[in-house]
Amino acid sequence: QAARGAGKVVNPHTFLSISASIAQINNIARELGKLDPDNARFYSQNARAYGKRLRGLRATALSQLSAASGNELRVATIHGAYDYLLREFGLEVTAVVEPAHGIEPSPSQLKKTIDQLKDLDVQVIFSEMDFPSSYVDTIQRESGVKLYALTHISYGDYSPQKYEEEMRHNLDTVVRAIRDSGA
Numbered sequence: 001q002a003a004r005g006a007g008k009v010v011n012p013h014t015f016l017s018i019s020a021s022i023a024q025i026n027n028i029a030r031e032l033g034k035l036d037p038d039n040a041r042f043y044s045q046n047a048r049a050y051g052k053r054l055r056g057l058r059a060t061a062l063s064q065l066s067a068a069s070g071n072e073l074r075v076a077t078i079h080g081a082y083d084y085l086l087r088e089f090g091l092e093v094t095a096v097v098e099p100a101h102g103i104e105p106s107p108s109q110l111k112k113t114i115d116q117l118k119d120l121d122v123q124v125i126f127s128e129m130d131f132p133s134s135y136v137d138t139i140q141r142e143s144g145v146k147l148y149a150l151t152h153i154s155y156g157d158y159s160p161q162k163y164e165e166e167m168r169h170n171l172d173t174v175v176r177a178i179r180d181s182g183a
Contacts, residue, residue, distance in 0.1 A: 016153065017084030018058045018167065022051040053164065058088060061171035065089070065178060073181050074120055078127045078136065082150055086126070089174055094120050097139065104135055117143040124148060124177045130155040148177045 014020035029047035033040030075086060076095040079102075083093050097113050098105060105113055117125075122145055127136050129149040140147045150173055151166045159165075 011080055011083055013081040014084055016082060016170070017088060018054045019088060020084055021163075022054055025050055025054075054167070057164065057168055057171060061175050062089070064175050073124065073178060074122045075124045075126060075177075076117060076122045076145070078125065078131070078133060081128070081152060082126050085150070085170060086174065089178065091174075091178075094122050097125070097136075098133075102131070104133060110135055110138065114139055114142045117145055123181045126150050126174075126177070128152055146177065146180060148173050150174075 014024065025047045029043040032043045036043075073091060074094045075091055076097060077083075077086075077093050078096075079098040079100075080093070080096050086093060095113070095116055116122075117139070122143070125136070125139065125145050125147050127133065127147055127149050129151045131152070136147060139145065150170045153163060153166045153170075156162075
């Protein structure tokens with residue numbers, strides 16, 4: 001669910017973007033350095049090294065696509081979490097299926113969504129691995145849109161490699177969706 005701040009709706013899922021994650025990592029390292037000046041250089045070096053690894057993941061994914069890839073691809077998401085990630089590929093979300101995160105559409109909303117996906121010529125829906133939705137198969141079947149599952153990265157067992165492993169999955173999935181669509 002989007003947070004509300006200063007009267008506007010804010011999408012809090014910045015951690016699903018490599019660019020935003022790198023900025024957050026650098027901010028955290030800088031603030032830790034202020035709290036612990038003796039180790040400020042250590043925090044800064046680790047942030048730079050981690051940022052370099054994340055930029056490498058993004059560069060690898062983007063290198064698999066031509067400059068024009070995805071320019072005409074119309075995508076939808078089950079909910080608005082993936083906007084920042086998809087922008088890294090030059091994709092804009094055309095439609096969001098759930099009226100609010102975790103709230104399944106009513107039958108009339110579902111029909112309206114299917115009609116909207118057809119009218120807007122949406123080719124791909126990105127869903128969530130961690131939130132299987134009973135209505136997604138109906139949308140896929142009725143609209144003909146291809147479905148690809150992304151991970152929200154915030155569920156399951158944690159390990160030091162979790163973010164990179166699951167982000168790699170997301171990047172590979174977006175690349176596959178773009179390639180499969182012929183965009």
